[in-house]
Amino acid sequence: MLQSFAKSLFGSSNDRYVAKLKKVVDAINAHEPSISALTDEELANQTVIFRQRLENGTKLDDLLPEAFATVREAAKRTLGQRHYDVQMIGGIALHRGEIAEMRTGEGKTLVATLATYLNALPGKGVHVVTVNDYLARRDAEWMGQVHNFLGLTVGVIVPNLGEEERRAAYNADITYATNNELGFDYLRDNMKYSRDQMVQRPFNHAIVDEVDSILIDEARTPLIISGPTDDKSELYISVDALVKQLGEGDYEKDEKQRSVVLTEEGTEKAERLLEEAGLIEGQNLYDIANTQVVHHLNQALKANTMFRRDIDYIVKDGKVIIIDEFTGRMMDGRRWSDGLHQAVEAKEGVQIEPENQTLASITFQNYFRMYPKLSGMTGTALTEAPEFYDIYRMNVVTIPTHKAVSRVDEEDEFYKNINDKFAAIAKSLKEKQELGQPVLVGTVSIEKSELLSEYLHKEGVEHAVLNARFHESEAHIVAQAGRLGKVTIATNMAGRGTDIQLGGNVEFRFEDELKDMPAGPERDAAEAKIREEVQAEREKVREVGGLFVLGTERHESRRIDNQLRGRSGRQGDPGLSRFYLSLDDDLLRIFGQQTTFARLMEKNLEDGEAIVSPWISKAIETAQKKVEARNYDIRKQVVEFDDVMNDQRKVIYEQRAEIMDAAHVSDVVTDMRADTIGALVNAHCPPGTYPEQWDLDGLKESLDAVLGLQPPTEEWFKEDGVDQELMIERVSALADEAMIAKTSEVEPERWQEVEKTVLIQTLDHHWKEHLSTLDALRQVIHLRSYAQKKPIDEYKQEAFLLFERLLVAIREDVTKTLMRAQIAMEPPALPELPAFLTQHLDPLSGLDDTADLDAAARGLVGGYGPGTNIPQPDLPEGAMAEPISRNAPCPCGSGKKFKHCHGQLA
Incomplete structure (x- = not known):
């Protein structure tokens, strides 16, 4: 009662904040007469003057009144539209890194020009994020008239742009782009092999249009870049045919959780049908050998019972196309993850595309939190204000309407x-x-x-x-x-x-x-x-x-x-x-x-x-609030789990950047070799043990496998006073001699390129495998709750141990590749990025996930990985025309499995 009385007397906190902003608007309006008197040339020259003042130490906040007045005048002369005072308030909120909640029709697109212009003056770039390509193009062309008039450059990022076009768009003062394109470009950049190939520059300021749609609705599902795996079309079709024979009494479905499980009778019936079809080993469906079949059975069951044609998806031109539940649009090229899309394709009898394997991923929460300043605008944000502050540290400011609302609800x-x-x-x-x-x-x-x-x-x-x-x-x-x-x-x-x-x-x-x-x-x-x-x-x-x-x-x-x-x-x-x-x-x-x-x-x-x-x-x-709270919990859980991966992602991406920027990485390679030798010796000659307890045969085999060396460990063992440190020192000396002898035949600059390339490729290869392991861990970690353990804490511990193993594996693989490499005389070619799928999927439920098929890259992932620059036999012509199983012999005739030869990352 007292709170409502105080609110009626003094106004809400939002009302009081808006009243303060009106004083800034008065300062903007005070500049209008002088700005209006400028010629077109003088008005455009304001940008040069502002930039000069910034270089002399003036702060952006001090420039705000004049800059906003300049943009308003430019909009009048180019678009015939003058910003209202309430739009100025919205612009100030955007500049301050807040969310401007403005009703539909209040001119949010025009409001954005104020903050984008001001924040683009330092020359570090401003990203205006839209929900679809149409709006990105429209706004860049429409509002670009104002910015171009004032001497700023405007770029737009949409699918199917080439690398040079993307780079030019990101280098513009103001860049209009969709949230997906920005996120995928970030992931793609961190898969490239040199700074010259990267398209984005360091983050500065992002203004997100329809901020609730992008940072709330779409934030349930991370962005994922992936490459296709083995084709299992026949298995999907066979399992789908069996699932269609099950009746409603054979399974139980929960529409609230969007899940479906077999009953006891259904399990027995499925076992019998699968056994008759020869799809399972033994008679028990849940034997460990049948894990993959169980997974396909569950996805086929979900596709047939929970996903409805013309509601969750439509079939058009022989393809299953997802319907976005928030916008009602066709998400052409997007795909559900974890085999679910393939199960729906089998259900509808259309061509089945292969599954994919994760190469890189990030959530929208962690992507947009990388911007030093983040702001947004929408017509509906207040109901989610706590989430915006908890996740993004953005306050919601409700902007008054230009005219009173007379709609009757x-x-x-x-x-x-x-x-x-x-x-x-x-x-x-x-x-x-x-x-x-x-x-x-x-x-x-x-x-x-x-x-x-x-x-x-x-x-x-x-x-x-x-x-x-x-x-x-x-x-x-x-x-x-x-x-x-x-x-x-x-x-x-x-x-x-x-x-x-x-x-x-x-x-x-x-x-x-x-x-x-x-x-x-x-x-x-x-x-x-x-x-x-x-x-x-x-x-x-x-x-x-x-x-x-x-x-x-x-x-x-x-x-x-x-x-x-x-x-x-x-x-x-x-x-x-x-x-x-x-x-x-x-x-x-x-x-x-x-x-x-x-x-x-x-x-x-x-x-x-x-x-x-x-x-x-x-x-x-009340029902809606329950659902909103449940969805918030889902998004919060996605963030909690991705935060663990995000810490590791930062380390890996920073390492890649340092490697790319370094003139040479010889010191890094030398340290890796020393650490690897130390680890190998200590594994077979544990510290604190007597020499008689050492495994010299095992050590010799490991040194030969990793370093290609066969040191006289038996002779060293017979010497008095031998210990682990002496063994490590002698092996290191031999390894250094072998490396010097190998590199003496090669130009130093060329060997430095080889080291750098091998280091980046090995890091990428193991990071991809690590992501796959973390995905699998995340899907089962919730079972730890049965032991009264908190899944997120268990995930953190397990992920940390896996990351330590990842670093060890990278060190050992780099050392092994360089020590055993055969030097080729032709100059090393910079590897090209593979073709891949770009996905936006849910790692927890597999239900709300979607994935953009990269329009610029629709082929299979090319073979690349550690040791690409080491000469291998050429593949016979046409050998890669059809997909090759990873465990099949490589068609080049090397005698190795395909996954260990030309298909190391396929």
Whole structure:
């Protein structure tokens, strides 16, 4: 009570903070008259003056009022748009590394120009992060007019760019890019072999558009770069055929956890079917020899029972394409991990792509936390404010609207089942269309949007459907959704990037209707006529109540609901919003089925009858909060586990950078050799033991295998006073002599290149194997909880031990490769990066994972690894035309297995 009284008296903390920022806005406005008086040339020269002042010691904060006033004037002259005072407040929040929560239609894209310009002045680069390629291109072209006018360079990062184009874009003052492209470029850079090949420069400042979508929704799943493994298509097809023979009584599924397990009867039936098909060894499904088959069985079961066509994915052009649950878009080229996508492909009878092996990975949390300054903007962030602060140390600032919001948000209407609900929706839409009021209908899946479309056809309601099947034309459909009598069905409105303007969008009408008309008086007259029509139609739409937003179902996250609602009532326009719900909705069916509320509704609600009550809305909100809390726990767990790997990743990547930057690595190689010799001697001649207890035969074999030396250890053993230190010293001396003799035949510069290349390739090879081991460890570490141990603590301990072993293995492998290398006279070629898949997947559940197929690299991973520069027999022509099993003899004829020869990293 006291808190609410104080809030009403003094305002909230956000209100007080915004009031302080208004004083800065007053300072910006004070510069407007003098800045407006400048010529175009003088205005553009402001950038040179600001940079000179920075060099003389002026701080960015001191430049802010003049710089913001300069950007506002540049926007007026290039775009015809002047920043409102509330937009200035948003710009200040972005500059301070905070999240600006601004309602839809308040001009977030324009706000970003303020902070990007100011923070680009030091010349260290600013990244503006968008949710899709369309927005990256659009914003770079649109807002780039302001920055180019002021003398700053603008770049854009989208798929299919070449290395030089990427490098040039990152070297620009301001770079627009998607979150995935930025993360994958970082991982790719840390797989390259020289600084010259890298495209990114050190991080400075990132401004994240739709920050909740990128740093919350997508942060559940890390980015992963991987290469394909052996083809197991036949096994997937065989197991899928068996799973289709199982009935509902053979398994139990939990939709809340998105998991499915076989019952006892189901296990026995599966064992019998697998045994008949010859797919398992022995009669027990869970014998250790059948581990792989069990894994495929579980994934096939999940694909057939938990993943639904046209909801979780669609089949298009013979491919299974994932549907993004947050945006409703097709994620073309993305793939689920851990064999799940292959299981779905087998289920649908399309071509099965091979599985992949991790080469590098990072979470969005750890990627974006590398930026010294991180800020963001969105229409919906306040509900996740604690998470933003806990993970990213960013505060959320709610920016006031330019004009008061006049949208009416009505209480939810509740129906007994989905048929009653859709019938009521169709009736309501018919009434609104007859009235002329435009309607935006939000659905949660393709299936629901098409089902609703059938109801509307029966009622004779004309409408447009915007879902993953037709998203190529989404910008045009959304742009005209505010016209008289328009009904638009959209699967989701998160991050669409196009405002719905009442009466329609002038620019899109120009593009659609005057595309082929050349510039001239005739086109000018046509444009003027369209502007008049749009203005007249806008007034009519305002008279009938503005845009009506109708939600057909509550989403798991309140933010997504708020994003949908936020499409109505922009810039003070009138508007209306209402959600229609039923007991068949996924949120209530999965998370609220056992509530008293649900049971009472089921019992007392008549068919076709609706209930409207704040109590219902409160119950729904409670269910949503439960789901949000659960999703936060998942994301937090992902971060906790990735933090362990992140510490190791930093060490490995820093080592790679130091190796690439060093003129030579001879000292590192020498230290590795000395450490390896010490470890080998101490392993066979343990400290504190008598010489009689030493394993001299084992030592001799190890020294021969690793160093290619056969020292007279028996003779040394017979000498008086022999100890481990003397043995290490003598072996080291022999190894040094052998290395000097070998390198004396080679130019020093060339040998230094060989050492550097072998060191980087060996490090990469073992790091890849280490990632695979950590993935496997993470999947089973939760079992330690049965022993009353905390899985994350156990994971940290195990990962630390594995990392120590990794460093030992790298030292030994580098020493072995260089000591046993045969010197070739041709100059060593710099290895090329392999072709690989870039993935965005969930390591915990395997359910919400997605993966971008790198459009620039669609082939198999090439063979490279430790010792690539050591001459090997050439492969016969056409030998690599088909995928080769890792354990098969190498086709080059060396007698080695493929994985130890030309396929070391395949």
